[in-house]
Each structure stands twice: as structure tokens, then as C-alpha cells.
Amino acid sequence: xxxxxxxxxxxxxxxxxxxxxxxxxxxxxxxxxxxxxxxxxxxxxxxxxxxxxxxxxxxxxxxxxxxxxxxxxxxxxxxxxxxxxxxxxxxxxxxxxxxxxxxxxxxxxxxxxxxxxxxxxxxxxxxxxxxxxxxxxxxxxxxxxxxxxxxxxxxxxxxxxxxxxxxxxxxxxxxxxxxxxxxxxxxxxxxxxxxxxxxxxxxxxxxxxxxxxxxxxxxxxxxxxxxxxxxxxxx
Amino acid sequence: xxxxxxxxxxxxxxxxxxxxxxxxxxxxxxxxxxxxxxxxxxxxxxxxxxxxxxxxxxxxxxxxxxxxxxxxxxxxx
Numbered sequence: 001x002x003x004x005x006x007x008x009x010x011x012x013x014x015x016x017x018x019x020x021x022x023x024x025x026x027x028x029x030x031x032x033x034x035x036x037x038x039x040x041x042x043x044x045x046x047x048x049x050x051x052x053x054x055x056x057x058x059x060x061x062x063x064x065x066x067x068x069x070x071x072x073x074x075x076x077x078x079x080x081x082x083x084x085x086x087x088x089x090x091x092x093x094x095x096x097x098x099x100x101x102x103x104x105x106x107x108x109x110x111x112x113x114x115x116x117x118x119x120x121x122x123x124x125x126x127x128x129x130x131x132x133x134x135x136x137x138x139x140x141x142x143x144x145x146x147x148x149x150x151x152x153x154x155x156x157x158x159x160x161x162x163x164x165x166x167x168x169x170x171x172x173x174x175x176x177x178x179x180x181x182x183x184x185x186x187x188x189x190x191x192x193x194x195x196x197x198x199x200x201x202x203x204x205x206x207x208x209x210x211x212x213x214x215x216x217x218x219x220x221x222x223x224x225x226x227x228x229x230x231x232x233x234x235x
Numbered sequence: 236x237x238x239x240x241x242x243x244x245x246x247x248x249x250x251x252x253x254x255x256x257x258x259x260x261x262x263x264x265x266x267x268x269x270x271x272x273x274x275x276x277x278x279x280x281x282x283x284x285x286x287x288x289x290x291x292x293x294x295x296x297x298x299x300x301x302x303x304x305x306x307x308x309x310x311x312x
Contacts, residue, residue: 048243106253109253219271
């Protein structure tokens with residue numbers, strides 16, 4: 001099954017998929033923006049500032065999900081020596097970092113009208129900032145040591161180390177007294193968000209997920225062409 | 236109606252700036268990655284064109300090269 005992840009096998013898919021994903025993304029984000037900015041109701045406490053949730057929450061989810069995926073792939077690279085995962089993990093990082101920055105910046109913008117401050121050294125915000133630092137270190141390690149034999153191992157170790165921070169981000173609101181409210185959406189229990197707000201949140205999450213897949217595929221193709229470009233010399 | 240959407244009871248500046256930042260970040264990321272992809276394709280095309288016909292034949296025989304060539308402008312030359 002792992003052979004299906006080999007670059008040679010999946011290039012035919014990754015090279016054609018972006019244009020279709022871009023098309024679907026434009027449709028979903030257009031509907032999502034309409035729902036988030038116009039159709040969805042204002043909150044009875046936060047008023048219209050609640051609309052920031054529709055960009056802040058999906059960005060945070062995708063940034064966390066992306067880093068978790070990189071960490072799982074890195075674990076497989078270190079333990080099972082699955083080389084085909086290296087390129088996938090590397091290509092996921094840029095989108096993950098940008099979503100992390102979006103989550104931090106939009107969170108800061110949301111913080112001003114809600115908490116009266118742009119920034120607080122709250123457990124959730126600080127742990128998200130640490131995640132951004134891990135993303136930066138991971139990407140920088142690739143930049144600095146690209147081409148070196150040890151780069152796979154080094155970047156994988158950074159990702160595995162950074163993964164310790166992921167459950168801290170997730171449970172920080174339960175473990176410590178923070179400005180952030182506890183999770184309103186859970187897979188295992190009933191969500192406390194009304195359907196009228198859940199629809200734009202779902203649409204925006206879907207749109208952001210599509211965008212991250214689009215960026216991943218484009219980055220993956222770039223990296224693969226770079227490798228194959230070097231390979232032309234050896235023909 | 237339009238004024239209401241723009242001002243959002245005084246929260247418009249926060250809401251619109253959050254959405255604008257997100258969309259600008261998306262555009263910037265997409266542009267950077269697209270430019271990187273195009274640059275690599277151009278480099279690949281340039282190198283491929285300098286190859287001898289035997290090497291071009293060997294490249295075309297490999298699945299990934301075939302894929303790259305199919306998606307690049309060089310295949311249409």
C-alpha cells in the first residue's frame with residue numbers, strides 16, 4: 001500500500017488535481033464568505049465581532065491538523081524509514097505556518113473588542129505562538145540543511161518534538177484558567193454552537209481545508225520537479 | 236443596508252480587517268508557491284532542451300518525467 005505514496009505513482013494525480021481543487025475552493029469560499037459576513041446572525045453578547053470566528057477557528061484547526069500530520073509522517077520516517085513521506089511532510093509545512101499566523105493575527109484582532117487587549121500571555125495563545133516557532137524552525141531547517149544527508153532525520157525530530165505542544169494547545173483551556181472559552185465543538189459530545197453559526201463555520205473550514213490541500217499539492221509538485229531536475233544530470 | 240454590513244455596529248473595522256488579512260495571506264501564499272512552481276518548470280524545460288536525443292528518450296520513458304513533460308510547456312514544443 002505504501003508504494004502508492006511514491007512520488008512516481010502520485011505525480012499524475014498531484015499535477016492534475018490543483019486546477020479542480022482551486023475551482024471547488026472558489027465556489028466553497030464564496031458561499032462561505034456570504035454566510036459568514038452577511039447571512040449568519042450576530043451573537044447576543046459579542047455582536048458582529050463573532051464573525052471573526054469564521055476565519056480564526058478554521059485556521060487554528062488546520063494549522064494544528066497540519067502539524068499533527070507532519071509529526072505522524074515524521075514518526076514514520078524515523079521509525080519505519082519511509083522515505084516517500086519526507087516530501088509530503090516538507091510540502092505540508094508552508095500552508096500550516098500561514099494558517100498558524102492567520103489564527104494568531106485574527107485572534108489578536110478578535111481579542112481587542114472582546115477582551116480589550118490585542119495580546120495576552122494566555123496558555124492557548126502562547127502555545128499557538130510556540131507552534132508557529134516550531135513551524136519556522138522546521139522550514140528553516142529544510143532551507144539550511146537541504147541536500148544534506150541528515151536533513152530528513154533533523155526535520156523529523158523537530159516535528160516530533162513540536163508535536164508535544166499539540167495536546168497542550170488542545171487542552172490548555174481545560175488545564176489552565178485562560179481567557180479562551182472551553183471548546184464549543186466536540187466530536188464526542190453535543191456541540192453548543194447553533195446551526196445558523198455552524199453552517200458558515202463548516203463551509204469556511206471546508207474552504208480552508210481545500211486551500212491547504214491546493215497549496216500542499218503545488219508545493220509537492222515544485223519539490224518533485226526540483227528533484228527530477230537534478231536527476232536529469234544523471235541520465 | 237450596505238452601511239450596516241460595513242459598520243457592523245462598530246465592529247466592522249475588526250471583522251473586515253480579520254477577513255482582509257486572511258484573504259491577503261491566501262493570495263500571497265498562492266502567488267509565492269505558484270511562482271516557485273513556474274520557476275522550477277522553466278528550469279526543468281531549459282535543462283531538458285539541452286539533453287541529447289538519447290537522454291530525452293530515456294527521460295520520456297520514466298513515468299514521472301513523462302508526467303512533468305506533459306504538464307510543462309516543453310512537451311508542446
